[in-house]
């Protein structure tokens with residue numbers, strides 16, 4: 001697959017997903033979101049569906065938007081606000097601990113360093129990449145979640161076994177102008193069309209370019 005073909009597919013996908021509901025991070029809105037809100041919404045979203053995370057994030061940010069707000073809030077209150085997300089007790093503690101570290105070591109700000117973010121307990125590559133891309137608007141980062149890992153493999157762009165490998169391989173082939181939007185586009189596409197189980201291949205606008213689709217139609221014939 002050439003970079004030119006990949007660019008063509010990205011343009012088709014951009015159009016195809018533009019009316020789909022936003023993933024949680026985009027849902028906060030560029031004008032109002034801060035790196036801290038991006039970080040917290042990512043932590044809340046781990047192993048939780050976006051449709052659950054989105055209202056919980058909104059509820060939390062209505063009363064606490066900064067590390068200082070979170071630090072002042074009793075942990076029982078925080079647990080009560082976020083109790084719909086999975087692992088809410090652990091997540092409450094993580095958010096509290098991270099807020100404390102940000103206040104004590106980073107002047108209450110979320111560092112714009114991938115490595116420093118990764119050093120925070122509970123922050124993995126996906127979260128750090130999302131904060132760098134959608135919180136700090138830095139280029140050079142791609143957040144790979146389950147959709148971003150599955151779909152390029154189905155398409156035949158890459159042949160990888162896990163998100164870490166995918167991040168490396170995708171950076172080799174995806175034109176840089178699409179890095180910023182890659183996660184947003186592929187999450188929407190994966191939630192609505194290229195679903196993990198029962199992808200809607202017949203209605204897919206890029207089925208002409210898809211290895212998985214070609215293999216499945218060949219096996220029917």
Ligand code: SF4
Pocket residue numbers: 151154155193194195199200201202204205206207210211212213
């Ligand atoms: S054809 Fe099917 S498997 Fe391929 S990208 Fe589209 S929905 Fe996904």
